[in-house]
Amino acid sequence: MLKEEVKTINTARFTYFVQDKHSEFNASDILKSSTLQRSNKDGNQGITEGVFWSKLRLKNDSNKSRTLILYNPLAGINYLDVYLYQKEVLKKRILLGDMREQKSRDFLNRYSAFELLLAPHEEITIVSKIDNFSVIYIAWIIEDTKVFIERESKFLILFSLVTGSFIFFIIVSFMYYLVHKEITYLIISFYIFISFSYQFAIQGIFYALDIGLNLELNTFISWSASQFGAISLLLFTYYFFEMKKNYKKLSYLLYFLLSVNIVLLLANLYALLIEEEYFMLLTPLYNLFYMLSIIFTIVLGFYIKVIGHRYYLLGQSFMFFALIIHSLALLGIIEFYVVYRYLITLSVFVDIILLFIAQSLKTQEHLKALSTAKVMLIEQSRFASMGQAIGHISHQWKHPLTLIGTSVSLLETILRHDKKNTLMHLENELPSMTHSIKHMKKTMMEFSNYYSANLKKVAFSPRETLDNSIALLSAKSTLKNAQITLDIDEDFKIINYEHICSNIMIILIDNSLDEFEYQNDNQILISMKLYKKQYIIRYKDNAGGIKIKPIEKVFEYFVSSKGETTGHGIGLAMVKMLVEDRLNGSISVKNREGGVVFEICFEK
Structure with missing residues (x-):
């Protein structure tokens, strides 16, 4: 019963469903069936396999016509067929889902949604067939058209700001990479790009924009982002802690996790393009090894004490907490709220900021050490060139010293054996000795001026x-x-x-x-x-x-x-x-x- 004052309603409590593992039913069967199960309070069936059918009866209990938007809050559903019955007569069939071309949709939105006009006191039955890879949400959210448009407009404004922040950090990280040549900044840029693409895919933005993106690729981005994220974080960890040089044994475990995530990434592509039934087998493995990768990074951040490790540890811990909440909700252990998807977005954003701060602190410390090393190198170069110059001076002094030595020996011999001619020989040798001394003095002055x-x-x-x-x-x-x-x-x-x-x-x-x-x-x-x-x-x-x-x-x-x-x-x-x-x-x-x-x- 839709009363006039009701603007938004979750139909989970009023929805009945059945799981159709072997594709035995059709819409007419569901319409007439009286053995359907009643949905739980949030409509989330968790990670499960097979097609689901649901049935919902709506009645406009007001004296005015109502224009409503009905949407499944789980963006990115593969196939969603909607059958509208009035007095058990099929009035309309609507084909929704992100694996269908956008041009086939009357109401293009990031959700699987359609517009419904109900006359006063009109009653309609909605039969839905949901076919998704694993996560199933069977209920509809019903909103007044005006409320839906206002809410979506606010979301798009907020998401645009988040997108701008992601792009800003991509540019800043890449610029830092170009300046400092630290590969960790390039990994951060890639991690941001993957997270940014994942949010666009999982929130249905890529589909709603209709930019010509292949529908299978859009689904691949949604399902493979966890492996891309794990690979990015493991690579960042490897270079941030310099594991090959400092922690060789631990690096073998990292290689293992890295290899498994790469294999799962390829398996995901195979399942998407060739054997879709493998998705149910792979889904728990995606989650398991992503969680193991995060746990591994947390342990390293706690165990290895380097500059910036506290920020690194805080970022990974926050990410782990968000993943636990999201996973428990998907498994049906706790009540599912759509806001949990935004919790993942927030955790990724916080993780990116903290990883960037951690690496920036490490880079700053490295630059200080490099600056000190450069000063030492300059001094080393100075002393080395001084030694080189002394060697050159010794070469220049050899000849004048030899001449002076020869002159002194000659004068000493004359003084002993021919004293009367000493003055004459002294007058002859003094100019040569003076010239040699001046040459040596000039060389020393050049050396002094240079240093x-x-x-x-x-x-x-x-x-x-x-x-x-x-x-x-x-x-x-x-x-x-x-x-x-x-x-x-x-x-x-x-x-x-x-x-x-x-x-x-x-x-x-x-x-x-x-x-x-x-x-x-x-x-x-x-x-x-x-x-x-x-x-x-x-x-x-x-x-x-x-x-x-x-x-x-x-x-x-x-x-x-x-x-x-x-x-x-x-x-x-x-x-x-x-x-x-x-x-x-x-x-x-x-x-x-x-x-x-x-x-x-x-x-x-």
Whole structure:
């Protein structure tokens, strides 16, 4: 009996049903049957197998015509046939369900729904045939059309906000992946996308939008989301806790759960496309291994103490709680409410936020450690280059020291055996000794200028700085018969870290000298220009180029083209770090014309 003041009603208490496992009945049989069972108070039959028939009698007990919307609250039902009888005469047959084309529906909605017009005191009998994979809800929700439209409008607005939040987190997670190169952020993006797709499928949004999505694919998304979710969470766990490196034995259990979920995913696809009867067999396995996967992640979050593990544990625990409530409702152990589906949505959303926070905290800690390591590497590079420079100075001092030693020995011999000519020989040898000492002093001044450790930005001449750097390597460049040409104006000045710029050039020049063979045309050309408020340094040699592929890999630590005995793979990695972190610029490399070209750009 529908009274005028009633706007919404759940027909579970007034619905009678029968299970038709062997497809023995038709609508007429159900209409005439007096042996149907009365539904429980929520209409949920849980996870069960076979076709269900239901019967409901409605009467408009008001003096006004009523326009009503009847819908099954379980979005995503495969097939739902509705037969409308008036005085045992079939008036209309309505075919609903998400496995039917949208164009066949008179009233397209995310639910299996139809519109019903009842005249005053009119009575009608509704016979329904429900054919779904496992979860069966036999009752109808009846709402006044206006109430239904208002409620659905509010839902769509809220769901749009949730969708926007999902998309926002997908973009943010993917951007974090691009910046930090942490695969966990990419896994979070995938997890969000799967959860987002699942909610669109299970809430009937994909079907209602009618975007040309294959109906079987829509069903596959709904039924396989738990396995995709489990796979995503297990992969996140694997990389978040670095299990291969730190917990090898536990990782074997994770591999097992991961493999089983992948197999179930493939089995789900097989059941959907080939043998639908396998769904009833697979459904408990889906739920079992999804729950086991969640329990495994909770145990790990409790057992393994790393940065961010509390947020990880909280997210998984909340997800587990939501799944328990939802599963108990589906099994009929507790009363089923449609809101439980939204509880899953909420738990996924909370889990995503907490996983993102957990990984962000871990990344932040990693960046702190990396920053400390970079400072240490800079100092290490500084001392290493100092040792290298001392080696170059020793080469430059050999010749003048030999000359001074020769002059001193000569004067000592003359003093002993030819004292009268001592003054004459002293006058001859002093200029040579003075020149040698001046050369040694000049070398020391160059060394002192280079390692003055000015850590502040200062105005300096790049050409003068490079001349000092080249002078430090003059012995090695002479040995390699290399000519270094500077295409930089003498009055050109910049404001930046002079020591950093010099250190970068020292590393590049020294690498070229190592690669040069002794020949007549060893050339290094260094140019520096100002172009559109950006300094561009171009370094070019003809040492044969870099053989490593891809060539950009030469900037990675411990990657060297010199071989294990002579190269350590730190120099160019240090150059890249100095350019990006200290000069706030960029560096690129390419082979060209029998050599290599480095291009360094940084803001004025």
